[in-house]
């Protein structure tokens with residue numbers, strides 16, 4: 001509950017809290033991950049052998065929560081389903097047996113290319129039960145993005161739909177390691193191809209008794225691919241031990257309690273949807289709502305009203321779009337069930353927080369983390385005042401710092417690199433198949449370097465400044481310029497391409513491409529459109545350049561590297577800085 005909004009040196013104070021994280025300072029002093037482990041695991045589980053699926057689902061299915069709804073699901077056509085913890089246990093047991101029947105073993109990579117269907121969630125649990133490694137992929141990905149992930153991970157099985165499989169058909173010949181394709185929506189009129197199997201038929205024959213495989217806590221759980229400045233996207237690999245972080249951050253940052261109905265709007269193809277869409281709430285035995293539909297302001301408010309959502313985890317772009325949809329729309333709905341709102345993925349503008357206080361009577365709590373950190377690392381907590389525009393304070397037991405290029409900590413107020421001291425449970429364990437890129441994260445004197453720049457104020461609050469590299473953040477989606485440039489070069493008309501993030505009021509940044517055409521191609525609106533559609537279809541709907549500028553040449557270093565920094569400075573009319581390495 002908001003108790004007051006001070007405009008000067010703006011602070012949003014809140015009433016004292018009595019559950020969850022009650023006292024931030026004290027929790028920090030007393031914190032130990034061992035204690036969290038003890039709290040999460042049943043006393044008779046020594047945690048030598050464990051499985052996140054047991055802790056998140058099976059344990060509750062054997063407790064008083066067995067008939068509690070774990071998953072409320074709604075499809076784009078309004079179809080509604082719900083699953084109790086016991087039902088999810090039985091279905092994921094069946095699914096684990098089904099996957100075992102087609103040869104999936106511990107350590108195998110099983111990739112999932114599905115809309116947010118219940119089968120997506122059931123498969124993720126089943127894969128964990130088997131000790132196999134899940135690779136959730138966003139359903140808007142194009143053939144190249146899917147191929148790169150399946151190729152790099154050497155995935156053995158792909159779970160998808162008939163419609164999405166069509167998108168993969170063109171690249172199947174490049175995936176010799178892929179043995180089986182499980183179709184969840186298979187209908188008789190389709191002819192199954194060589195590798196195809198039908199989810200429903202196999203599920204029908206599978207037993208619903210499966211004992212989650214006892215794993216070492218360091219056994220891998222999932223791989224999510226994310227972009228850097230150079231090269232293809234990196235397979236960020238997480239392990240079962242992550243659950244310690246998921247459990248306690250969900251409890252203390254998202255403030256989830258048994259009586260909550262929680263809605264995380266992210267897709268499991270992004271880390272937020274995997275960690276806080278399913279594992280975090282279920283480790284805490286909380287009911288999670290999933291909507292498999294597109295953004296629509298009225299629909300979103302209707303969801304909150306209908307399901308009486310109490311805790312909502314969403315993103316700044318969505319909040320900005322809701323703000324744009326207008327306050328009159330809000331008056332049509334009863335949103336009084338909401339008690340706590342959090343945001344992630346991009347800078348959360350102070351005006352959005354002020355607006356939240358006005359229209360929802362609730363402050364929005366920013367949280368900062370990354371695919372690599374596996375869990376929330378810096379946040380605004382229920383028990384602390386909010387400084388609008390700040391990401392908040394490090395999670396208890398976590399050391400975050402602002403450092404220079406040598407790893408020296410910088411004093412309050414000074415801009416520098418945002419770094420974390422390694423040692424939290426959900427830190428990435430590998431970049432799949434690429435030890436060198438994994439080690440790069442720790443190359444500044446042993447710190448984990450986040451790639452972000454930020455500063456800390458006198459009160460220990462962290463403020464986001466930007467990326468230290470060229471990575472683009474568009475609507476909270478991380479996009480590597482190199483990947484877009486590579487895809488652009490595959491278009492027949494493109495000779496050279498340079499890609500930058502351009503500030504945008506709604507999306508944070510949009511992707512802008514500077515393109516040099518090949519001989520024989522003329523600049524036209526039609527060609528521009530063709531290139532946009534080409535990228536949308538190959539890479540992903542969110543990764544296409546909304547703006548294309550045709551130019552005669554691109555600024556390059558003498559070694560031939562495109563100077564994106566210079567493209568950006570020129571585009572925004574900013575000082576161009578040091579251009580001594582420029583080609584001519």
Ligand code: PRX
Pocket residue numbers: 226271272343344345346347348366367368369370371372391450451452464466467473476477478
């Ligand atoms: O630049 C930061 C931005 O998103 C990056 C991480 O992206 P990704 O791995 O896709 O994970 C996003 C969701 C966990 C960060 O390096 N970012 C994330 N949260 C915030 C943010 N930027 C500003 N404020 C945030 N709260």
